[in-house]
Amino acid sequence: MSRSELEKFREMSVAEFFSKYREVAGFSNPARALYQTVRELVENSLDATDGHGIVPEVKIYIERVGGERSWCRVTVEDNGIGVPPTVMSEAFGKVLFSSKYVLRQTRGMYGLGVKASILYGWATTGNPVEVQSSTRGSDYVYVKKLYIDTKRNEPVVVEEAQFRKNVSWHGTRVSLIIECDWQRAKARILEYVRRTAVIAPYSDIILQTPDGEILFFPRTTRKMPKPPRTAKPHPHGVDVETLKQMLRATKAKTLLDFLESEFQSVGEQSALEFLKVVGLKPEMKPRRLLRSENDGLLVTMVEAMKSFKFRAPRSDYLSPLGEELIKIGLKRMFNPEWVDAIKRPPRAYQGHPFIVEVGMAYGGAIQASEEPLLLRYANKIPLLYEEKEDVSYKVVSDVNWKQYDIEMPAPLVVLVHVVSTKIPYKGVGKESISDVPELEAEIRNGVLELARRLKRFISAKEREAEAMRKILVLARYIPEIARSLKTFSRPPESWKPLEPGEEKDVVESLVGLVARSVTLPRSGDSPGRSVEDLVRSVISGVKVS
Amino acid sequence: MNVVDSIDVEARRRAASILRDVMLRVLDDVIKGRPPKLVIPKRTLSNTIFDPERGILVLGDDVFERNMLDMGETRRFMQTLLMASIVYQALVENEYPTIRDLYYRGKHTISYRDLKGVLREENTWDEQAESDAAIRDIEVATGLLREHMLILSKEKGKVVGNMRIRSGPDVIDLSKLGHGAYAIESTPDLIEFLDVDAEFVLVVEKDAVFQQLHRIGFWRQYKSILVTGAGQPDRATRRFVRRLNEELGLPVYVLTDSDPYGWNIYSVFKVGSITLSYESERLATPKAKFLGVSMTDIFGDANKKPYLTESERKNFIIKAKERDVKRARELMNYTWFQTPRWKKEINMFLEKKVKLEIEALAGKGLKFLAFQYIPEKIQVRDWID
Numbered sequence: 047m048s049r050s051e052l053e054k055f056r057e058m059s060v061a062e063f064f065s066k067y068r069e070v071a072g073f074s075n076p077a078r079a080l081y082q083t084v085r086e087l088v089e090n091s092l093d094a095t096d097g098h099g100i101v102p103e104v105k106i107y108i109e110r111v112g113g114e115r116s117w118c119r120v121t122v123e124d125n126g127i128g129v130p131p132t133v134m135s136e137a138f139g140k141v142l143f144s145s146k147y148v149l150r151q152t153r154g155m156y157g158l159g160v161k162a163s164i165l166y167g168w169a170t171t172g173n174p175v176e177v178q179s180s181t182r183g184s185d186y187v188y189v190k191k192l193y194i195d196t197k198r199n200e201p202v203v204v205e206e207a208q209f210r211k212n213v214s215w216h217g218t219r220v221s222l223i224i225e226c227d228w229q230r231a232k233a234r235i236l237e238y239v240r241r242t243a244v245i246a247p248y249s250d251i252i253l254q255t256p257d258g259e260i261l262f263f264p265r266t267t268r269k270m271p272k273p274p275r276t277a278k279p280h281p282h283g284v285d286v287e288t289l290k291q292m293l294r295a296t297k298a299k300t301l302l303d304f305l306e307s308e309f310q311s312v313g314e315q316s317a318l319e320f321l322k323v324v325g326l327k328p329e330m331k332p333r334r335l336l337r338s339e340n341d342g343l344l345v346t347m348v349e350a351m352k353s354f355k356f357r358a359p360r361s362d363y364l365s366p367l368g369e370e371l372i373k374i375g376l377k378r379m380f381n382p383e384w385v386d387a388i389k390r391p392p393r394a395y396q397g398h399p400f401i402v403e404v405g406m407a408y409g410g411a412i413q414a415s416e417e418p419l420l421l422r423y424a425n426k427i428p429l430l431y432e433e434k435e436d437v438s439y440k441v442v443s444d445v446n447w448k449q450y451d452i453e454m455p456a457p458l459v460v461l462v463h464v465v466s467t468k469i470p471y472k473g474v475g476k477e478s479i480s481d482v483p484e485l486e487a488e489i490r491n492g493v494l495e496l497a498r499r500l501k502r503f504i505s506a507k508e509r510e511a512e513a514m515r516k517i518l519v520l521a522r523y524i525p526e527i528a529r530s531l532k533t534f535s536r537p538p539e540s541w542k543p544l545e546p547g548e549e550k551d552v553v554e555s556l557v558g559l560v561a562r563s564v565t566l567p568r569s570g571d572s573p574g575r576s577v578e579d580l581v582r583s584v585i586s587g588v589k590v591s
Numbered sequence: 592m593n594v595v596d597s598i599d600v601e602a603r604r605r606a607a608s609i610l611r612d613v614m615l616r617v618l619d620d621v622i623k624g625r626p627p628k629l630v631i632p633k634r635t636l637s638n639t640i641f642d643p644e645r646g647i648l649v650l651g652d653d654v655f656e657r658n659m660l661d662m663g664e665t666r667r668f669m670q671t672l673l674m675a676s677i678v679y680q681a682l683v684e685n686e687y688p689t690i691r692d693l694y695y696r697g698k699h700t701i702s703y704r705d706l707k708g709v710l711r712e713e714n715t716w717d718e719q720a721e722s723d724a725a726i727r728d729i730e731v732a733t734g735l736l737r738e739h740m741l742i743l744s745k746e747k748g749k750v751v752g753n754m755r756i757r758s759g760p761d762v763i764d765l766s767k768l769g770h771g772a773y774a775i776e777s778t779p780d781l782i783e784f785l786d787v788d789a790e791f792v793l794v795v796e797k798d799a800v801f802q803q804l805h806r807i808g809f810w811r812q813y814k815s816i817l818v819t820g821a822g823q824p825d826r827a828t829r830r831f832v833r834r835l836n837e838e839l840g841l842p843v844y845v846l847t848d849s850d851p852y853g854w855n856i857y858s859v860f861k862v863g864s865i866t867l868s869y870e871s872e873r874l875a876t877p878k879a880k881f882l883g884v885s886m887t888d889i890f891g892d893a894n895k896k897p898y899l900t901e902s903e904r905k906n907f908i909i910k911a912k913e914r915d916v917k918r919a920r921e922l923m924n925y926t927w928f929q930t931p932r933w934k935k936e937i938n939m940f941l942e943k944k945v946k947l948e949i950e951a952l953a954g955k956g957l958k959f960l961a962f963q964y965i966p967e968k969i970q971v972r973d974w975i976d
Contacts, residue, residue, distance in 0.1 A: 522703035523669040530676035534614040541683040
């Protein structure tokens with residue numbers, strides 16, 4: 047059974063709202079629109095690959111088209127699972143038709159970004175989107191050009207074709223022509239791609255810019271995080287609307303059965319107790335609650351669900367990056383002297399499980415700055431705008447770095463990655479995360495723990511440097527001292543000058559003495575040479591005249 | 592082949608043996624895996640004590656350990672050991688190095704690799720001040736003076752007078768040197784006094800005044816031995832004067848300029864110097880007396896007529912400089928300058944703020960200096976002790 051069948055496509059109803067209120071989806075101007083388009087396409091590509099266990103290859107082409115007009119063609123190609131031909135039109139041509147409206151950690155939450163780009167492209171340039179896709183195992187590549195009829199919220203297919211594959215490619219290639227402002231969007235887009243390469247070091251990412259530059263971020267590992275899995279909602283996290291949908295869709299015959307089978311963390315025992323609390327009969331038919339006279343009852347039920355002590359939500363279907371990958375990503379991009387990462391234990395806020403991961407890099411090729419360079423990520427998406435609004439910024443700027451022996455300006459990078467089935471974004475722009483207390487506490491724990499580790503590294507490094515200095519200062523005089531002392535082994539009566547190398551035994555004793563007088567703490571993972579080796583290396587090949 | 596005299600041979604044997612014993616203890620520490628160190632008495636002002644009993648400056652009991660494994664000491668440790676080995680080698684090979692020789696013999700480049708493997712270089716020492724300090728460290732660590740180790744320095748002191756000495760294999764008559772004088776050798780302990788016909792020793796600060804007194808026949812007239820250190824006296828001159836005083840029982844009079852610099856030279860002859868206080872015991876002549884020129888010689892006092900007339904005084908005295916005044920105030924702090932006579936002398940200087948050179952007295956006439964001033968002052972015991 048193919049993985050794509052696990053994707054549940056469900057139809058939602060909303061109309062031309064997004065074409066009218068572009069700024070809501072991040073399309074307030076041509077620069078932002080270009081950035082947003084690249085972002086949405088890349089994130090879909092990554093979801094279609096690493097979300098399904100495929101090592102991603104993502105190619106991004108941005109070209110200037112349309113002569114004098116400020117138009118760009120944005121093309122993003124991936125090697126993902128592809129979109130089945132039967133749902134292709136709907137997937138790209140109907141707002142809120144998406145595979146993402148279930149509880150699953152994905153990059154885009156509602157999957158409307160690409161469609162917003164399509165609407166924007168159609169509105170600003172009159173060009174349809176061109177989609178090529180092929181699923182795994184399929185012999186064909188399907189091609190469609192379409193736009194969205196906003197009044198009817200329906201796809202209008204302009205052209206379509208299918209080709210027999212002569213290569214083993216599968217994946218999706220989406221090409222859009224939109225009004226754009228490359229000059230103003232350039233810095234953000236490059237930064238976005240760089241930061242994506244940090245968080246997804248197992249990806250090959252190529253970016254071709256309108257300036258003719260080609261940026262290639264080759265993968266540095268093939269290890270990937272476990273893909274996220276779909277989960278049932280936790281009772282703490284549902285609202286009235288969701289509950290209604292669930293009641294409509296359920297196959298359960300009784301309320302008890304409904305609670306037990308449609309929610310996570312609810313067993314027979316807790317379901318019965320809960321129903322007793324809200325005063326509902328376990329054998330009641332779920333659909334009865336949908337009757338309009340029961341609206342009040344639904345509100346009471348949702349409120350009771352939030353306060354009732356159910357088991358904590360499960361976190362095992364989340365897909366954190368893992369400490370190792372964070373370290374690989376930071377190393378690749380910054381070539382630091384020290385890097386470490388920590389994955390905090392799973393927690394939940396309002397019924398939504400989340401995991402905080404923090405990475406930190408120090409020294410090496412990192413540029414020193416007054417504030418640490420903060421890299422924020424939510425569900426593997428880099429967050430670039432509204433930094434100062436973000437809970438991570440609040441936590442990081444609260445840290446007294448001096449307390450950790452770090453003198454600002456310092457070459458310091460802090461990475462904060464939050465994964466959750468529901469990221470508590472501050473606004474619809476999805477660029478900053480709210481300061482939810484549970485989340486803030488975990489970010490703080492992570493940042494401070496790494497700061498402590500960094501402090502240990504810095505102090506070990508200083509002690510190491512001091513020990514190295516001592517070795518260098520003491521060892522250099524060994525041959526001279528040995529030869530001088532050995533001279534006295536000759537009594538005046540039988541005096542003759544020393545032969546070359548005659549002082550060897552004294553040299554050996556002195557090497558031992560110096561080596562024993564130095565304790566060498568080891569910072570980082572530099573290959574450990576013994577103190578004695580270091581002492582010998584100072585005087586190796588040196589002759590005393 | 593040079594003639595090696597027996598006094599030299601014995602001195603060498605003894606010095607080499609003492610030096611070797613000290614260094615073999617260090618070598619033994621190394622071989623047994625104990626951190627090697629040298630125990631060295633501190634040669635600082637705070638560890639320099641005036642011994643009123645003996646009237647000399649001596650080294651106190653403070654010692655410090657020069658530990659090879661102490662980063663701040665290891666270079667000095669190396670330098671001291673290197674110097675010791677060169678001195679030892681010179682002793683057993685019958686050489687007579689000067690301190691300048693020792694500086695050059697020990698000066699070479701040490702190569703080492705930094706921890707990146709880059710070859711780096713450093714000199715064993717750069718300045719002679721460093722090698723000289725190493726010699727002083729060996730002197731205090733072993734109790735051997737450089738003269739004991741047959742280390743020569745530039746000869747600066749001179750002597751003439753009615754006496755004969757043996758130096759090495761030769762007998763020298765110090766009364767038969769013509770217009771010249773005998774240069775006091777670096778190893779004055781190896782001089783043997785043969786016969787002496789003198790009643791006192793006159794030490795003059797300045798070489799020029801020494802020559803004048805020599806040519807006019809001062810020492811023949813007054814049966815004396817005439818010595819000069821030509822400015823700040825070297826160790827050999829001081830040791831020689833001390834032996835004349837101690838072994839022959841001759842009184843020692845010191846004649847210097849009338850200023851704080853002159854007083855200091857007198858002080859070095861009498862009690863020793865701070866940098867070399869460890870050898871005052873052998874170099875100082877606590878019984879030496881300051882003959883002049885004193886402030887009362889210039890200005891007179893209630894009981895004494897000045898040697899200079901009003902107009903001579905006007906012509907000969909020089910205004911004291913700021914640093915002379917400063918030096919005079921420093922000298923007042925030293926115990927041995929706190930006698931009533933010295934207080935009077937220094938206070939007079941601070942009051943008048945003038946000084947006088949001995950040449951000025953000679954300007955009044957060499958005969959006045961040689962046949963009136965000096966004999967008269969000794970005659971009436973007009974000196975400061």
